[in-house]
Amino acid sequence: MEIQFLGPLGKVTGSCAWMRDTARNWSFLVDCGIQQSEATAKSWNAGDHWPFEPRDLKFVLLTHAHVDHCGLIPELYKRGFSGTVYCTKETEELATLLLKDAASFPDTPYTLEDVGSVRWHTPNGDTRFGDYHPVDDDLFIRFFPSGHIIGSTSITVLWGPPGGDQRSIVFSGDIGPGSKDHEVLPLLCSSQHPAPANFAVLESTYGDKNRCVEQRSPEARRNRLRALLDRVLESNGTAAITAFAVGRTQDIMFDLHHIVANAPDQYGAIDFVLDSPSALAVNDITLRALRKTQTVQHTGKTFSTWLGKQLFRELDLDHKNAGDVRSALAICEMVLGADRVAATRILSGNPVARAWRPLFRVAEDRNEEIRQTGNRPRVVLMTSGMGDGGPAAHWLPSLARHPRNLIAPSGYCAPSSACGKFLGVMNSSPGDRALRHDEVRWTQPNGDHIASLPVAEIKAEVRLLDGYSAHGDQSDLVNWLFHTFKEETDQVMAPTVFLQHGEDRQRRALEDALLQRADDWGLDVDILKPHEPDAWHDLEHAANTTVGREEHDRIRRQIRALQNQLSTM
Structure with a gap:
């Protein structure tokens, strides 16, 4: 078995790894996503330079539904692929929704008909974490939750007859923030450590970033949202919160309900509006997922598949x-049901739980x-996340002109995006804004004009609502790879680790952090940062085939010692 990392290497979008074993006629992909805002995006998304022949692939393994991981799967079918896409049921539902949306864009190479050709399959009909699922003779996969979005998983591939000679590689997918009993986001369970493997493929999106305690604190995050509500009450205006339809919208809806249930007399007069047809569909998928449970066969223990214990x-x-549990699910239904769900009287839990009521109505006109x-x-909670399209493209040009209103993007926005430009004047006075000569423009996907707004006319207050990122930071990534079992045994997920899905700066920083943890715990780990997308990596042997293990470890210890000396000088 060998692997080729087609992307992203030194990039953060366009995940795709190609695995093959020519002797056993195995050829398959792990993810096949579009590139977004990358220099190579046009070439990659067109599929003109794929090194594989789609019709020769047996199947695709999909970690989760974001289009930078699944966005080119319909194009595979269009070009002759006829196999199966293995993923969780929730990933299938979300991916279908997002791919249909993507098919309407003029630069998307496939159509709605191509999306309908995708052959989705969840082994056993529903996800059972940790189970071995055969996908060919002596070829197996296992799913483990990754804590990123609903349905997201890490996937382990195992090949060879079960036993001591069987080999394995685990793909992290995108890892969410927090850990068991220290969750960051309000609804989803945290990532689970997959079983040890021979190799691991680890994302590095935020490999150079460690969030401060305040950025990881649910209470601090809600305090920032509470201050926004106080401002709305003071100004009698409108707060426009822009958010991605998947994950972030649901988390913000929960937090707003929590704040109002904690102080209904203070915030009960606020009108809460949801304007996002896509988020309504995601809400339904999320609710179905949160109701699911799994039972461990040998113990009889039943637990929630996706709903975290933090709620x-x-x-x-x-x-x-x-x-x-029924009360918790009723609370989730009141959060995500909008005006389609009536209030349910909660009789258990603390006063916040017992005061819970539905808040949102859906914008009709x-x-x-x-x-x-x-x-x-x-x-008004609206999509898109960066404010460039969807309902936000209609709300923001109007709301931004009035000083009583407030624009609140809910996370990172590219500087060139609409919300990126709003954030660019967040700390500017009205007088400084009036000196600007640039403008914010909104267009349809086909380029047709929707609206424009001179930056000089932005009168609304702008605030950043952070704390809602679904990506783990450096500490989360390190803790995913290294963990301590209940018997206090320190262990690494795999002795050889490939870092991808990150810019080179992030990969280098994560490499340093991983090697430091390995040194601290006295463990041997090889960290590889592939650079060439056409290079094959042998998975039948250890990565260190040209240098002896002892010599490799000696050199690595010397490097770390010199780095420590430099840091103290």
């Missing part, structure tokens, strides 16, 4: 009590809603 801790509910400015304090 139970926050609301003083018992995740082992059937009545409290967007144009009329936009005209209703200043009538009452209002929060």
